[in-house]
Amino acid sequence: MKDLTPLEILLGHASRTGPRPANEDFVAAAMPEGDERAAKGVLLAIADGVGGHAHGREAAEYSVRSLLADYFSTAHTWSVQKSLDTVLGAANRWLLAQSARTAETAGMATTLTALVLRGRRWHLAHVGDSRAYLWRDGALLRLSEDHTWPHPELSNVLRRALGLESRLLVDHDDGELALGDVFVLLTDGVWNTLGDEAIAALLARQAGQEKEREGGGRAAVGVVTPKPVTRGTEAQGRAGRENGVGVSEEAGACARVAEAGLDPQAAADALVEAALRAGGNDNASALVACVRALPADNLRDRLAAGRR
Numbered sequence: 001m002k003d004l005t006p007l008e009i010l011l012g013h014a015s016r017t018g019p020r021p022a023n024e025d026f027v028a029a030a031m032p033e034g035d036e037r038a039a040k041g042v043l044l045a046i047a048d049g050v051g052g053h054a055h056g057r058e059a060a061e062y063s064v065r066s067l068l069a070d071y072f073s074t075a076h077t078w079s080v081q082k083s084l085d086t087v088l089g090a091a092n093r094w095l096l097a098q099s100a101r102t103a104e105t106a107g108m109a110t111t112l113t114a115l116v117l118r119g120r121r122w123h124l125a126h127v128g129d130s131r132a133y134l135w136r137d138g139a140l141l142r143l144s145e146d147h148t149w150p151h152p153e154l155s156n157v158l159r160r161a162l163g164l165e166s167r168l169l170v171d172h173d174d175g176e177l178a179l180g181d182v183f184v185l186l187t188d189g190v191w192n193t194l195g196d197e198a199i200a201a202l203l204a205r206q207a208g209q210e211k212e213r214e215g216g217g218r219a220a221v222g223v224v225t226p227k228p229v230t231r232g233t234e235a236q237g238r239a240g241r242e243n244g245v246g247v248s249e250e251a252g253a254c255a256r257v258a259e260a261g262l263d264p265q266a267a268a269d270a271l272v273e274a275a276l277r278a279g280g281n282d283n284a285s286a287l288v289a290c291v292r293a294l295p296a297d298n299l300r301d302r303l304a305a306g307r308r
Contacts, residue, residue: 006034008293009042009117012264014272015285018189024049024056025187025285030068038295039076040083041118043068046130046185046287049110050158059098059110063091063162067114080116080123081172088112088125088162088170095163109163113144113185117177120294124173128161131191133199134175135182135262138207140200143173156188181291182262186271189282193275202270207262264288 009031017023026049031042045064049056067087074083091112099108111128124132124143132143147160160169182203191199271286 005293005295007037007042007117007119007295010264010290010292012266012268012288013286014268016272016276016283018276018284019281020283022054022057023283024060025189025283026057026060026064027185027285027287028064028068029287029289030072032072036072038119040072041080041116043071043114043116044183044185044287044289045112045114046187046285047110047112048128048130048187048283050107050161055105055108056110059095059108059163062094063110063112066091067112080118084114084116084123084125085170089168092162092168096166099163109158109161111158112162115183115185115289117183117289117291120177120297122175122177122183124171126171127168128158130185130187133184133186135184135203136178136180138204140196140203142196145171177291177294179291179294182264183289185287187283187285189280189284190271190275190286193278193280194271198274199271202274203262203267206267206270262290264290
């Protein structure tokens with residue numbers, strides 16, 4: 001009998017303004033049902049706007065909303081990378097046009113880190129200094145590279161972002177999904193305050209708490225492993241709240257606890273709260289996705305893996 005198990009993802013999200021006067025972060029996800037999920041996958045995105053309070057938030061929210069709306073309108077025959085590049089290229093052109101309108105909107109830009117979970121594979125598109133991590137088997141792997149300048153005095157200055165240049169260079173990476181995988185998207189208000197080791201320890205504590213409830217004992221604390229090299233490619237041409245979260249109606253039952261032993265909503269809340277308690281001076285946002293069920297192996301994923 002053919003295995004008809006669909007890809008099942010549990011989501012958690014949190015965003016806080018912190019000590020800043022406004023929240024310029026925006027976090028969202030879309031999880032369609034049925035054939036649409038099989039064809040296009042689940043899309044997660046996080047953005048951190050720059051260019052002033054109102055316009056930074058506008059840049060972040062517009063970019064994420066347009067990505068979630070337009071990605072699912074791209075042709076099913078397109079690769080994930082082509083779909084993401086096309087949509088992000090359009091968002092980049094819109095931001096550049098807005099920046100050119102007035103002196104007030106000049107410099108309107110945003111980071112954007114997006115993950116598509118489709119079939120048995122994950123796909124990353126990234127520009128800026130928000131981060132994507134994979135928590136697997138007790139170890140934390142950073143999937144993204146920070147697009148900031150290496151000089152210490154310029155470490156918070158973006159060299160690549162949506163809205164900075166007409167030639168948009170997006171990092172792409174992809175890999176195979178495994179049951180129990182936990183993907184974590186963070187703005188710099190969280191990762192820069194906590195550091196990778198503290199993030200790994202917090203995720204281990206969250207997983208351990210759930211395992212204790214199930215009688216499985218505490219989970220081992222994960223170690224931070226090196227990130228893979230990402231590659232750049234030139235891009236081709238539902239309701240948000242004050243807290244910077246805009247998960248669409250299709251996002252489903254986020255409150256269910258993953259059988260892998262980690263509640264994504266509790267983990268997202270804990271990451272944001274920990275950053276603020278540690279003295280973070282920026283907006284703090286997190287999106288956590290747990291892989292609860294995987295579909296059967298298929299030719300599309302095997303071909304994608306063979307191109308790596």
